[in-house]
Amino acid sequence: MLTIDCRDVLSIKHELVVYVSDQVAAIPTLKNNQFTLSTLDDDEIIDTNTVITAIKEFLDSIGEGRNFAVIGNNEMISITSVSGKTIEREQTQQQEMFSCTHCGFVTRYQVELETHMRIHYL
Secondary structure, three states, X not given: OEEEEOHHHHXXXXXHHHHHXXXXXXXXXXXXXXXXXXXXXXXXXXXXXXXXXXXXXXXXXXOOHHHEEEEEEOXXXXXXXXXXXXXXXXXXXXXXXXXXXXXXXXXXXXXXXHHHHHHHHO
């Protein structure tokens, strides 16, 4: 499992988690100031360099690549502001994300999560 600290980029955390998890084919789990990535198979390992590259690509795509450093240390990756400034965006009706407590499946729709969770009890 790999943990990504998003304290300086909280306003774009949801977009970031979707992009990164798609790029590395990992299961995201959202937390307050961070998210974790885990694999479907316990034998697989998530490549830290691939995750760092995906985060940098996302930051570059929104024009913030030069303002943030992405630092990996063992199983922890930190996104740190170089100038001390955080990304602030106007919060246009923040879409809530729902996460499965069993496997980390993430969706925007509570009904979809409830349907998904039923498969764990079959």
